Every structure is written in structure tokens, then in C-alpha cells.
Amino acid sequence: MAVEISIGDLSRRTDVKVTTIRFYESIGLMPPPPRSEGARRIYGADHVRRLAFIRHARELGFEMGDVRTLLDLADRPEMSCAQADDIAGAHLMAVDEKIARLSSLRGELVRMLDSCAKGRVATCRVIEALADH
Amino acid sequence: MAVEISIGDLSRRTDVKVTTIRFYESIGLMPPPPRSEGARRIYGADHVRRLAFIRHARELGFEMGDVRTLLDLADRPEMSCAQADDIAGAHLMAVDEKIARLSSLRGELVRMLDSCAKGRVATCRVIEALADH
DNA sequence: ATGCGTCCTACAGCCACTGTAGAAGCAAGA
DNA sequence: TCTTGCTTCTACAGTGGCTGTAGGACGCAT
Numbered sequence: 001m002a003v004e005i006s007i008g009d010l011s012r013r014t015d016v017k018v019t020t021i022r023f024y025e026s027i028g029l030m031p032p033p034p035r036s037e038g039a040r041r042i043y044g045a046d047h048v049r050r051l052a053f054i055r056h057a058r059e060l061g062f063e064m065g066d067v068r069t070l071l072d073l074a075d076r077p078e079m080s081c082a083q084a085d086d087i088a089g090a091h092l093m094a095v096d097e098k099i100a101r102l103s104s105l106r107g108e109l110v111r112m113l114d115s116c117a118k119g120r121v122a123t124c125r126v127i128e129a130l131a132d133h
Numbered sequence: 134m135a136v137e138i139s140i141g142d143l144s145r146r147t148d149v150k151v152t153t154i155r156f157y158e159s160i161g162l163m164p165p166p167p168r169s170e171g172a173r174r175i176y177g178a179d180h181v182r183r184l185a186f187i188r189h190a191r192e193l194g195f196e197m198g199d200v201r202t203l204l205d206l207a208d209r210p211e212m213s214c215a216q217a218d219d220i221a222g223a224h225l226m227a228v229d230e231k232i233a234r235l236s237s238l239r240g241e242l243v244r245m246l247d248s249c250a251k252g253r254v255a256t257c258r259v260i261e262a263l264a265d266h
Numbered sequence: 267a268t269g270c271g272t273c274c275t276a277c278a279g280c281c282a283c284t285g286t287a288g289a290a291g292c293a294a295g296a
Numbered sequence: 297t298c299t300t301g302c303t304t305c306t307a308c309a310g311t312g313g314c315t316g317t318a319g320g321a322c323g324c325a326t
Contacts, residue, residue: 008272018273023314038322040273049264056266060238064313074260081257085249088259092242095235102232105193109225116218124214126221127207131182133189141303151304156283171291173304197282 002044010043014051021051029054029068062091135177143176147184154184162187162201195224 011018024030030051033041053074057067066087073084108129115125144151157163163184166174186207190200199220206217241262248258 006272017315019315020313022274027313036322038273040322052266053264056263058313059266060241060263061235070260070263073254073257074264077253077255079254081249081252081254081259084254084257084259085246085251088242088246092239092246095239095242099232099235099239102194102228102235106225106228106232108193109221109228113218113221113225116214118218119214120210121206121212121214121217122210124206124217126214126217127203130189130193130203131186131207133185133192139303150284152284153282155305160282169291171304173291191282 005043007041138176140174
């Protein structure tokens, strides 16, 4: 007999909020599950797997379009995984860029804070740095 | 005679889009400027300064609430700049956290990509890593 | 039967813009 | 003077990725 769990159970198992699960269904990321007599959603093991997959991809920062493609790929085991690698590679580059950008912001923030004499706004380096970049 | 520039000029000088300038006005970040006979916005030097300030703060990743506070502070030179330092300090911590998070994501992505044998999806480490975290 | 938690749908709101439509202003060329 | 074409105007919808709310219905234990 297959596992039959409610949306609340699915939520707890995958740590994805109930509303988010319904949202994923509404945008076609999760398939519409069968319903009980009282029209409640009934999920099974593959829903758990799919949602976990989505969640991990999101945690890694993949955006929805990428997640969609990765899910499609995961459903076609015979295909080459080159596309998955491409997506992950592109994402890695994007992450590297973000890190670089944040590091330079960090530098600027540290410089601002270090040079501030903790006096009045009139002589504050933080404010000044923002004013005359 | 004061400088009198159009919204397009202001946009070019500060590298902030026209629509964004109007948006900032609509949410009260920029003051509503005087208008020409034909109801066009007329800006002056202080608008340029204020918008540049906003832009720099946004570039540094401060969110709107912070920008608002920093602007208010900048308008009160006699105040202590402790609050500005607090905001910048909190932001620095947030940036550090983001960098840490991204670095660990990066590690995971690199591991995924390194261990992938570039074969079929069925044996793809990238897909697998997403499936069984 | 009652109470309580879970679930349902449908829609508004979040942030920080961006894009669109349709109209009007304005300067330069024919 | 007329026309062309750029800029500007207002008002509002859309973006991504959810989150929150209203107003019910379901289902189980007491």
C-alpha cells in the first residue's frame, strides 16, 4: 500500500510551508495530487521526493526556471546530464559574482565604519561616504 | 541662478532611471519637486545630491527603511552619528552572513560539479545531490 | 453536539522596482 | 506653420517567490 499523507504532513516532512506547497502546485512545479472525498490533497512518496528536490535546489539558490529544468531532467534518466551541468555551472558563476560583489561592498562598509570618529552627523564618514561616492 | 534640470537630466546625472525617480517620489524618498507650466518636474542641485545619496546607499545594499533613516540623519548634522553607525554595522553583519552562506553554497556546487561524470541523468551527481540532500 | 485543528479557495500584500498604455509637452527640421 | 520624434506625464499592471488573510468546510476526539 502506498504512503498517503496530508499537505500538513508533507509540509512537516520537507520543511516547506503548506501555502508554499499549494503555490508550487499553482505554478505547475508540483503536480496536482489526488484528493480525498472531502477534497483534501493526498500525497505519496514521489511527492515527498519531488518537493525535497525543489527545496534543495531553492536552498542552493537556483531560481524557479532552473528548478523547473532540473526537475524535467530528473524525470528523464536517459538524457545526457550536460544541461544540468550547464545550469549548475552558470549558477556557480553567478554565486561567484555575488560573493565578489558582496566582498567589495563589505570592504567599503568596513572602511566607512573604521574611519568614523563617532561624533556628530556633520562629520560622520558613513554619511559622508554615502553622499560623495 | 539655481540649476534647473529635467527628470531626464537628473536620471542621466545620477544613473537612476526616470521611472525609479518617480517611484522614489511616490514613496516619499524624494521630495515632490516644483513643476514647470507644462507640469514637468524641475530639479535642482539638492535633488541631485539626495538622489545620489540614495543610489549609493542602495548600491551598498541598504534597504529602503535604512536609506530613509540615513537620509533623515544626513538632514540633521547636529545629531550623533551613532545611529548611522548602528545601521552600517548591522548591515555589515548581514553582508558577512550572506557571504558565508554563499561560500558554503559555492562549496556544495563545486562538489556537485566535480563529482559529475558527465554521463546520463540517471547517474548524474548534480541531480542526485539535489534529490538526496 | 461541540470544540479545535487542519484544510479549502481566492485573493491581497510584500519589496523594489520595471514596464505599459495613452495622452500631452516641446524643440528642431521641412 | 506643420510635422516629426523625443521626452514627459499619469495611472496602473507585472516581476519573483512567496506570505498572509478572510471566510468557510472537514474531520476527529470528547
